[in-house]
Amino acid sequence: MNEAERLVELIPRLRRYARALVGDRAAADDLVQDTLERAWAKLHLYRRGTDLRAWLFTVMHNVHVNKVRATRVTDTLEEELPELAQRASQGDALLVRDLDRAIAHLPSEQRAVLLLVTLEEMSYEEVARALGIPIGTVMSRLSRAREKLRMLMLGQGAAAKLKVVK
Amino acid sequence: MSAEPTVTEADLQAYADGRLGVERRAEVESWLAGRPEDAERVAAYRRLGEALRAAYDPVLAETVPQHLESTATRRPRARRIAAVAGWITLGAVLGALAGWEARDWRRPAEPPLAEGAVMARRAAIAHATYSPEVRHPVEVGADQEEHLVAWLSKRVGARVRVPKLDAAGMALVGGRLLPGESGPVALFMYQTAAGRRLTLYIRAEAKGNRETAFRYARENNVSVFYWIERDCGYAISSADLSKDELLHIATLVYKQLEP
Numbered sequence: 168m169n170e171a172e173r174l175v176e177l178i179p180r181l182r183r184y185a186r187a188l189v190g191d192r193a194a195a196d197d198l199v200q201d202t203l204e205r206a207w208a209k210l211h212l213y214r215r216g217t218d219l220r221a222w223l224f225t226v227m228h229n230v231h232v233n234k235v236r237a238t239r240v241t242d243t244l245e246e247e248l249p250e251l252a253q254r255a256s257q258g259d260a261l262l263v264r265d266l267d268r269a270i271a272h273l274p275s276e277q278r279a280v281l282l283l284v285t286l287e288e289m290s291y292e293e294v295a296r297a298l299g300i301p302i303g304t305v306m307s308r309l310s311r312a313r314e315k316l317r318m319l320m321l322g323q324g325a326a327a328k329l330k331v332v333k
Numbered sequence: 334m335s336a337e338p339t340v341t342e343a344d345l346q347a348y349a350d351g352r353l354g355v356e357r358r359a360e361v362e363s364w365l366a367g368r369p370e371d372a373e374r375v376a377a378y379r380r381l382g383e384a385l386r387a388a389y390d391p392v393l394a395e396t397v398p399q400h401l402e403s404t405a406t407r408r409p410r411a412r413r414i415a416a417v418a419g420w421i422t423l424g425a426v427l428g429a430l431a432g433w434e435a436r437d438w439r440r441p442a443e444p445p446l447a448e449g450a451v452m453a454r455r456a457a458i459a460h461a462t463y464s465p466e467v468r469h470p471v472e473v474g475a476d477q478e479e480h481l482v483a484w485l486s487k488r489v490g491a492r493v494r495v496p497k498l499d500a501a502g503m504a505l506v507g508g509r510l511l512p513g514e515s516g517p518v519a520l521f522m523y524q525t526a527a528g529r530r531l532t533l534y535i536r537a538e539a540k541g542n543r544e545t546a547f548r549y550a551r552e553n554n555v556s557v558f559y560w561i562e563r564d565c566g567y568a569i570s571s572a573d574l575s576k577d578e579l580l581h582i583a584t585l586v587y588k589q590l591e592p
Contacts, residue, residue, distance in 0.1 A: 171405060171406045174405035174406070175397075175402055175405045175406060178397045178401055178402065178405055179392065179393045179394075179395070179397060180393065182392050182393075182395070182397070182401075183389050183390065183392040183393050186389055186392050187385070187388075187389045196398055196401065199401055200400065200401055200404055203401065203404040203405050204404055207404075266384055266385065266388045267388070270385075281385075282385070284350060285350075285381075285382045285385045285386065286385060286386065286389055286390075290352070291347075291352075306342070306343040306346060309346050310342050310343075310345075310346055313346070313349070313378045313381060314374075316381055317374065317377045317378065317381065320377065320381070321377075
Protein backbone atom coordinates (compact mmCIF):
# COMPACT_ATOMS: atom_id res chain seq x y z
CA MET A 168 0.00 0.00 0.00
CA ASN A 169 1.48 3.34 -0.92
CA GLU A 170 1.30 6.52 1.11
CA ALA A 171 -1.69 7.90 -0.79
CA GLU A 172 -3.73 4.79 -0.07
CA ARG A 173 -2.77 4.82 3.57
CA LEU A 174 -3.65 8.48 3.82
CA VAL A 175 -7.07 7.83 2.35
CA GLU A 176 -7.53 5.01 4.80
CA LEU A 177 -6.74 7.31 7.71
CA ILE A 178 -9.08 10.13 6.70
CA PRO A 179 -12.06 8.87 8.73
CA ARG A 180 -9.93 8.82 11.86
CA LEU A 181 -8.56 12.26 11.19
CA ARG A 182 -12.11 13.48 10.69
CA ARG A 183 -13.34 11.91 13.92
CA TYR A 184 -10.55 13.49 15.93
CA ALA A 185 -10.94 16.85 14.19
CA ARG A 186 -14.68 16.86 14.80
CA ALA A 187 -14.19 16.32 18.49
CA LEU A 188 -11.34 18.80 18.58
CA VAL A 189 -13.02 21.76 16.87
CA GLY A 190 -16.68 20.81 17.19
CA ASP A 191 -17.98 22.20 13.94
CA ARG A 192 -18.18 19.85 10.96
CA ALA A 193 -17.02 22.28 8.28
CA ALA A 194 -14.18 23.61 10.39
CA ALA A 195 -13.16 20.04 11.21
CA ASP A 196 -13.00 19.07 7.55
CA ASP A 197 -11.02 22.22 6.82
CA LEU A 198 -8.55 21.11 9.42
CA VAL A 199 -8.33 17.66 7.84
CA GLN A 200 -7.84 19.22 4.41
CA ASP A 201 -5.04 21.46 5.66
CA THR A 202 -3.50 18.51 7.44
CA LEU A 203 -3.45 16.38 4.31
CA GLU A 204 -1.94 19.17 2.26
CA ARG A 205 0.66 19.79 4.89
CA ALA A 206 1.36 16.08 5.10
CA TRP A 207 2.16 15.92 1.41
CA ALA A 208 4.32 18.99 1.60
CA LYS A 209 6.21 17.50 4.53
CA LEU A 210 6.23 13.90 3.47
CA HIS A 211 9.99 13.93 3.04
CA LEU A 212 10.19 14.40 6.81
CA TYR A 213 8.20 11.27 7.44
CA ARG A 214 10.37 8.23 7.99
CA ARG A 215 9.12 5.23 6.10
CA GLY A 216 8.34 2.27 8.26
CA THR A 217 7.39 4.39 11.23
CA ASP A 218 3.81 4.95 12.28
CA LEU A 219 2.17 7.09 9.61
CA ARG A 220 -0.92 7.56 11.76
CA ALA A 221 1.05 9.01 14.67
CA TRP A 222 2.95 11.24 12.30
CA LEU A 223 -0.28 12.50 10.72
CA PHE A 224 -1.73 13.36 14.09
CA THR A 225 1.43 15.30 14.83
CA VAL A 226 0.97 17.19 11.59
CA MET A 227 -2.66 17.84 12.44
CA HIS A 228 -1.75 19.04 15.88
CA ASN A 229 0.75 21.53 14.45
CA VAL A 230 -1.70 22.77 11.83
CA HIS A 231 -4.36 23.18 14.48
CA VAL A 232 -2.09 25.04 16.87
CA ASN A 233 -1.06 27.39 14.08
CA LYS A 234 -4.66 28.00 13.12
CA VAL A 235 -5.70 28.72 16.67
CA ARG A 236 -2.74 31.02 17.09
CA ALA A 237 -3.61 32.81 13.85
CA THR A 238 -7.25 33.38 14.71
CA ARG A 239 -6.92 33.82 18.43
CA VAL A 240 -10.47 32.85 18.96
CA THR A 241 -11.41 33.53 22.51
CA ASP A 242 -13.44 30.93 24.24
CA THR A 243 -16.85 32.47 23.76
CA LEU A 244 -18.39 29.23 24.89
CA GLU A 245 -17.43 30.10 28.41
CA GLU A 246 -20.53 32.26 28.57
CA GLU A 247 -22.72 29.28 27.88
CA LEU A 248 -21.41 27.40 30.85
CA PRO A 249 -24.28 28.30 33.21
CA GLU A 250 -26.80 27.12 30.68
CA LEU A 251 -24.96 23.86 30.27
CA ALA A 252 -24.93 23.29 33.98
CA GLN A 253 -28.56 24.17 34.51
CA ARG A 254 -30.04 22.29 31.66
CA ALA A 255 -31.93 19.19 32.70
CA SER A 256 -30.44 16.20 31.00
CA GLN A 257 -31.83 12.76 30.50
CA GLY A 258 -30.52 10.95 33.50
CA ASP A 259 -26.76 10.74 33.70
CA ALA A 260 -26.18 10.34 30.02
CA LEU A 261 -24.52 13.22 28.30
CA LEU A 262 -26.14 14.14 25.06
CA VAL A 263 -23.77 14.52 22.15
CA ARG A 264 -24.44 18.22 21.98
CA ASP A 265 -23.71 18.66 25.64
CA LEU A 266 -20.57 16.62 25.26
CA ASP A 267 -19.49 18.79 22.36
CA ARG A 268 -19.92 21.85 24.47
CA ALA A 269 -18.35 20.36 27.53
CA ILE A 270 -15.27 19.42 25.53
CA ALA A 271 -15.15 22.92 24.15
CA HIS A 272 -14.65 24.17 27.70
CA LEU A 273 -11.40 22.31 28.01
CA PRO A 274 -8.19 24.12 27.21
CA SER A 275 -7.21 22.86 23.77
CA GLU A 276 -4.01 21.19 24.96
CA GLN A 277 -6.00 19.11 27.45
CA ARG A 278 -8.63 18.34 24.86
CA ALA A 279 -5.99 17.03 22.45
CA VAL A 280 -4.55 14.63 25.03
CA LEU A 281 -7.94 13.35 26.13
CA LEU A 282 -9.11 12.74 22.57
CA LEU A 283 -5.95 11.03 21.40
CA VAL A 284 -6.09 8.71 24.40
CA THR A 285 -9.82 8.08 24.28
CA LEU A 286 -10.76 8.15 20.61
CA GLU A 287 -7.49 7.20 18.96
CA GLU A 288 -6.54 4.91 21.83
CA MET A 289 -2.95 5.99 21.52
CA SER A 290 -0.56 4.90 24.23
CA TYR A 291 0.61 7.67 26.55
CA GLU A 292 4.04 7.45 24.93
CA GLU A 293 2.53 7.90 21.48
CA VAL A 294 0.57 10.91 22.66
CA ALA A 295 3.71 12.40 24.15
CA ARG A 296 5.56 11.95 20.86
CA ALA A 297 2.66 13.18 18.74
CA LEU A 298 2.26 16.37 20.74
CA GLY A 299 5.93 16.84 21.51
CA ILE A 300 5.47 16.96 25.27
CA PRO A 301 6.89 14.91 28.16
CA ILE A 302 4.86 11.94 29.28
CA GLY A 303 4.36 13.50 32.71
CA THR A 304 2.60 16.39 30.99
CA VAL A 305 0.42 13.93 29.10
CA MET A 306 -0.68 12.38 32.38
CA SER A 307 -1.37 15.65 34.13
CA ARG A 308 -3.33 17.04 31.19
CA LEU A 309 -5.31 13.85 30.91
CA SER A 310 -6.12 13.96 34.58
CA ARG A 311 -7.17 17.61 34.51
CA ALA A 312 -9.26 17.17 31.38
CA ARG A 313 -11.17 14.26 32.86
CA GLU A 314 -11.72 15.94 36.15
CA LYS A 315 -13.09 19.06 34.53
CA LEU A 316 -15.47 17.06 32.35
CA ARG A 317 -16.53 15.00 35.34
CA MET A 318 -17.40 18.14 37.25
CA LEU A 319 -19.44 19.34 34.29
CA MET A 320 -21.26 16.02 34.24
CA LEU A 321 -21.91 16.21 37.96
CA GLY A 322 -23.22 19.73 37.55
CA GLN A 323 -25.63 18.44 35.02
CA GLY A 324 -26.70 15.50 37.12
CA ALA A 325 -27.25 17.81 40.09
CA ALA A 326 -29.32 20.14 37.97
CA ALA A 327 -31.41 17.24 36.76
CA LYS A 328 -32.06 16.12 40.32
CA LEU A 329 -33.08 19.62 41.34
CA LYS A 330 -35.63 19.60 38.57
CA VAL A 331 -37.04 16.34 39.77
CA VAL A 332 -37.28 17.50 43.38
CA LYS A 333 -39.02 20.70 42.41
CA MET B 334 -2.60 -8.22 54.56
CA SER B 335 0.61 -6.84 53.13
CA ALA B 336 1.49 -3.15 53.07
CA GLU B 337 -0.77 -1.17 50.83
CA PRO B 338 0.74 -0.36 47.43
CA THR B 339 1.39 3.22 46.42
CA VAL B 340 -1.09 4.32 43.78
CA THR B 341 -0.51 7.52 41.87
CA GLU B 342 -2.91 9.68 39.90
CA ALA B 343 -1.23 8.40 36.73
CA ASP B 344 -2.06 4.85 37.83
CA LEU B 345 -5.70 5.81 38.19
CA GLN B 346 -5.75 7.29 34.70
CA ALA B 347 -4.11 4.19 33.28
CA TYR B 348 -6.56 2.05 35.21
CA ALA B 349 -9.49 4.00 33.75
CA ASP B 350 -7.99 3.43 30.31
CA GLY B 351 -7.52 -0.29 30.99
CA ARG B 352 -3.80 -0.04 30.38
CA LEU B 353 -2.36 -1.61 33.50
CA GLY B 354 -0.84 -5.06 33.66
CA VAL B 355 -2.76 -7.74 35.51
CA GLU B 356 -0.74 -7.39 38.69
CA ARG B 357 -0.81 -3.65 38.88
CA ARG B 358 -4.49 -3.62 38.07
CA ALA B 359 -5.21 -5.86 41.01
CA GLU B 360 -3.23 -3.56 43.29
CA VAL B 361 -5.13 -0.52 42.11
CA GLU B 362 -8.41 -2.35 42.54
CA SER B 363 -7.65 -3.25 46.10
CA TRP B 364 -6.55 0.32 46.74
CA LEU B 365 -9.81 1.63 45.30
CA ALA B 366 -11.85 -0.85 47.31
CA GLY B 367 -11.17 1.20 50.42
CA ARG B 368 -11.81 4.54 48.72
CA PRO B 369 -15.32 4.72 47.32
CA GLU B 370 -14.94 8.35 46.25
CA ASP B 371 -11.91 7.63 44.12
CA ALA B 372 -13.57 4.50 42.82
CA GLU B 373 -16.57 6.53 41.71
CA ARG B 374 -14.31 9.12 40.15
CA VAL B 375 -12.48 6.51 38.10
CA ALA B 376 -15.78 4.92 37.08
CA ALA B 377 -16.94 8.33 35.88
CA TYR B 378 -13.78 8.63 33.77
CA ARG B 379 -14.64 5.34 32.15
CA ARG B 380 -18.20 6.41 31.42
CA LEU B 381 -16.82 9.58 29.97
CA GLY B 382 -14.64 7.61 27.59
CA GLU B 383 -17.62 5.56 26.49
CA ALA B 384 -19.68 8.70 25.95
CA LEU B 385 -16.92 10.23 23.85
CA ARG B 386 -16.63 7.18 21.66
CA ALA B 387 -20.39 6.92 21.31
CA ALA B 388 -20.54 10.57 20.30
CA TYR B 389 -17.73 10.64 17.76
CA ASP B 390 -17.29 7.12 16.43
CA PRO B 391 -20.19 7.63 14.01
CA VAL B 392 -17.92 10.04 12.12
CA LEU B 393 -15.88 7.01 11.07
CA ALA B 394 -18.85 5.69 9.12
CA GLU B 395 -19.57 8.94 7.30
CA THR B 396 -18.79 9.22 3.62
CA VAL B 397 -15.51 11.05 3.21
CA PRO B 398 -15.96 14.32 1.28
CA GLN B 399 -14.48 14.00 -2.15
CA HIS B 400 -12.13 16.94 -1.86
CA LEU B 401 -10.45 15.30 1.12
CA GLU B 402 -9.90 12.10 -0.75
CA SER B 403 -8.50 14.03 -3.71
CA THR B 404 -6.06 15.79 -1.43
CA ALA B 405 -4.99 12.53 0.13
CA THR B 406 -4.31 10.86 -3.21
CA ARG B 407 -2.22 13.81 -4.12
CA ARG B 408 -1.49 13.30 -7.79
CA PRO B 409 -0.62 16.85 -8.81
CA ARG B 410 -3.89 17.22 -10.67
CA ALA B 411 -5.91 15.97 -7.78
CA ARG B 412 -4.13 18.36 -5.51
CA ARG B 413 -4.99 21.29 -7.65
CA ILE B 414 -8.60 20.26 -7.67
CA ALA B 415 -8.54 19.92 -3.96
CA ALA B 416 -7.17 23.42 -3.69
CA VAL B 417 -10.53 24.65 -4.93
CA ALA B 418 -12.05 23.98 -1.57
CA GLY B 419 -9.65 26.52 -0.17
CA TRP B 420 -10.51 28.91 -2.92
CA ILE B 421 -14.18 28.68 -2.16
CA THR B 422 -13.49 29.80 1.35
CA LEU B 423 -11.05 32.45 0.22
CA GLY B 424 -13.51 33.66 -2.39
CA ALA B 425 -16.15 34.05 0.26
CA VAL B 426 -13.75 35.95 2.47
CA LEU B 427 -12.56 38.21 -0.34
CA GLY B 428 -16.14 38.79 -1.38
CA ALA B 429 -17.09 39.74 2.12
CA LEU B 430 -14.04 41.90 2.74
CA ALA B 431 -13.73 43.74 -0.51
CA GLY B 432 -17.27 43.74 -1.80
CA TRP B 433 -15.94 41.72 -4.66
CA GLU B 434 -18.49 42.84 -7.21
CA ALA B 435 -18.57 42.57 -10.94
CA ARG B 436 -16.69 45.77 -11.52
CA ASP B 437 -13.69 44.42 -9.70
CA TRP B 438 -13.18 41.85 -12.38
CA ARG B 439 -11.91 44.56 -14.67
CA ARG B 440 -9.50 45.93 -12.16
CA PRO B 441 -5.93 44.89 -12.84
CA ALA B 442 -5.13 42.45 -10.08
CA GLU B 443 -2.13 40.43 -9.02
CA PRO B 444 -1.02 38.04 -11.76
CA PRO B 445 -2.46 34.70 -10.60
CA LEU B 446 -5.88 36.17 -10.05
CA ALA B 447 -6.07 38.28 -13.18
CA GLU B 448 -5.03 35.56 -15.54
CA GLY B 449 -8.34 33.80 -15.71
CA ALA B 450 -10.62 36.31 -14.08
CA VAL B 451 -11.61 37.99 -17.33
CA MET B 452 -12.33 34.61 -18.80
CA ALA B 453 -14.46 33.67 -15.81
CA ARG B 454 -16.52 36.79 -16.23
CA ARG B 455 -17.04 36.20 -19.94
CA ALA B 456 -17.94 32.60 -19.27
CA ALA B 457 -20.52 33.67 -16.72
CA ILE B 458 -22.04 36.16 -19.14
CA ALA B 459 -22.17 33.55 -21.89
CA HIS B 460 -23.86 31.19 -19.49
CA ALA B 461 -26.40 33.79 -18.44
CA THR B 462 -27.08 34.62 -22.08
CA TYR B 463 -27.54 31.18 -23.57
CA SER B 464 -28.61 28.81 -20.81
CA PRO B 465 -32.16 30.23 -20.54
CA GLU B 466 -32.68 29.63 -24.27
CA VAL B 467 -35.36 27.09 -24.91
CA ARG B 468 -35.35 26.84 -28.68
CA HIS B 469 -31.81 27.87 -29.62
CA PRO B 470 -29.46 27.10 -26.77
CA VAL B 471 -26.76 25.89 -29.16
CA GLU B 472 -25.74 26.30 -32.77
CA VAL B 473 -24.80 22.69 -33.37
CA GLY B 474 -26.55 19.92 -31.49
CA ALA B 475 -25.03 16.93 -29.73
CA ASP B 476 -26.26 14.70 -32.57
CA GLN B 477 -23.46 16.19 -34.68
CA GLU B 478 -20.80 16.03 -32.01
CA GLU B 479 -17.97 15.05 -34.31
CA HIS B 480 -18.64 17.94 -36.63
CA LEU B 481 -19.09 20.29 -33.68
CA VAL B 482 -15.71 19.40 -32.23
CA ALA B 483 -13.88 19.64 -35.54
CA TRP B 484 -15.49 22.98 -36.33
CA LEU B 485 -14.83 24.56 -32.94
CA SER B 486 -11.28 23.23 -32.76
CA LYS B 487 -10.54 24.81 -36.10
CA ARG B 488 -12.05 28.17 -35.20
CA VAL B 489 -10.69 28.37 -31.67
CA GLY B 490 -7.26 27.36 -32.85
CA ALA B 491 -6.68 24.59 -30.34
CA ARG B 492 -7.66 20.97 -30.03
CA VAL B 493 -10.99 21.21 -28.27
CA ARG B 494 -12.40 18.16 -26.57
CA VAL B 495 -15.85 17.49 -25.18
CA PRO B 496 -15.81 15.73 -21.84
CA LYS B 497 -18.45 13.12 -21.04
CA LEU B 498 -20.43 14.08 -17.97
CA ASP B 499 -22.87 11.19 -17.83
CA ALA B 500 -21.38 10.24 -14.47
CA ALA B 501 -22.83 13.49 -13.14
CA GLY B 502 -26.14 13.00 -14.91
CA MET B 503 -25.33 15.70 -17.47
CA ALA B 504 -25.79 15.14 -21.20
CA LEU B 505 -24.32 17.27 -23.96
CA VAL B 506 -26.84 19.59 -25.58
CA GLY B 507 -24.41 20.97 -28.13
CA GLY B 508 -22.12 23.90 -28.67
CA ARG B 509 -21.59 27.27 -30.24
CA LEU B 510 -18.90 29.71 -31.25
CA LEU B 511 -18.50 32.97 -29.34
CA PRO B 512 -16.31 36.03 -29.66
CA GLY B 513 -13.67 36.17 -26.92
CA GLU B 514 -11.34 39.01 -25.96
CA SER B 515 -8.54 37.66 -28.13
CA GLY B 516 -10.27 35.33 -30.57
CA PRO B 517 -13.10 32.86 -31.03
CA VAL B 518 -14.19 30.79 -28.07
CA ALA B 519 -16.05 27.48 -27.82
CA LEU B 520 -19.04 27.08 -25.57
CA PHE B 521 -20.54 23.67 -24.81
CA MET B 522 -23.79 23.23 -23.03
CA TYR B 523 -24.88 20.28 -20.87
CA GLN B 524 -28.05 19.60 -19.03
CA THR B 525 -29.60 17.11 -16.65
CA ALA B 526 -32.80 15.23 -17.39
CA ALA B 527 -34.55 17.85 -15.26
CA GLY B 528 -33.17 20.65 -17.44
CA ARG B 529 -30.51 22.04 -15.08
CA ARG B 530 -27.74 23.42 -17.22
CA LEU B 531 -24.07 24.13 -17.21
CA THR B 532 -21.77 25.54 -19.84
CA LEU B 533 -18.13 24.77 -20.54
CA TYR B 534 -16.21 27.69 -21.99
CA ILE B 535 -12.94 26.92 -23.77
CA ARG B 536 -10.52 29.42 -25.20
CA ALA B 537 -7.06 29.10 -26.67
CA GLU B 538 -4.34 30.52 -24.45
CA ALA B 539 -1.45 32.56 -25.73
CA LYS B 540 1.84 30.71 -25.47
CA GLY B 541 3.49 31.45 -22.18
CA ASN B 542 0.32 31.87 -20.18
CA ARG B 543 1.11 29.87 -17.15
CA GLU B 544 -1.09 27.14 -15.84
CA THR B 545 -3.21 28.12 -12.92
CA ALA B 546 -4.82 26.27 -10.10
CA PHE B 547 -8.54 25.79 -9.99
CA ARG B 548 -10.35 29.00 -9.14
CA TYR B 549 -13.84 29.78 -8.14
CA ALA B 550 -15.77 32.92 -8.93
CA ARG B 551 -19.34 34.02 -8.65
CA GLU B 552 -20.92 36.49 -11.01
CA ASN B 553 -24.42 37.46 -9.96
CA ASN B 554 -26.05 34.08 -9.53
CA VAL B 555 -23.67 32.19 -11.79
CA SER B 556 -20.96 30.05 -10.21
CA VAL B 557 -17.79 29.57 -12.21
CA PHE B 558 -14.81 27.27 -11.79
CA TYR B 559 -11.96 28.14 -14.09
CA TRP B 560 -8.39 27.18 -14.75
CA ILE B 561 -5.71 27.29 -17.44
CA GLU B 562 -4.08 24.09 -18.54
CA ARG B 563 -1.54 23.84 -21.34
CA ASP B 564 -2.83 25.71 -24.35
CA CYS B 565 -6.41 26.20 -23.24
CA GLY B 566 -8.34 28.14 -20.64
CA TYR B 567 -11.45 26.49 -19.22
CA ALA B 568 -14.42 27.83 -17.31
CA ILE B 569 -17.41 25.85 -16.12
CA SER B 570 -20.44 27.91 -15.25
CA SER B 571 -23.86 27.22 -13.88
CA ALA B 572 -26.65 29.09 -12.23
CA ASP B 573 -28.56 25.88 -11.56
CA LEU B 574 -26.01 23.78 -9.70
CA SER B 575 -24.62 24.20 -6.23
CA LYS B 576 -20.96 24.92 -5.72
CA ASP B 577 -20.37 21.36 -4.60
CA GLU B 578 -22.12 19.90 -7.61
CA LEU B 579 -20.22 22.18 -9.91
CA LEU B 580 -16.95 21.32 -8.23
CA HIS B 581 -17.67 17.65 -8.69
CA ILE B 582 -18.27 18.21 -12.39
CA ALA B 583 -15.24 20.44 -12.75
CA THR B 584 -13.24 17.57 -11.31
CA LEU B 585 -14.66 15.19 -13.91
CA VAL B 586 -13.87 17.61 -16.71
CA TYR B 587 -10.39 18.21 -15.45
CA LYS B 588 -9.62 14.52 -15.32
CA GLN B 589 -10.97 13.85 -18.78
CA LEU B 590 -9.05 16.66 -20.38
CA GLU B 591 -5.84 15.17 -19.10
CA PRO B 592 -3.75 14.66 -22.23
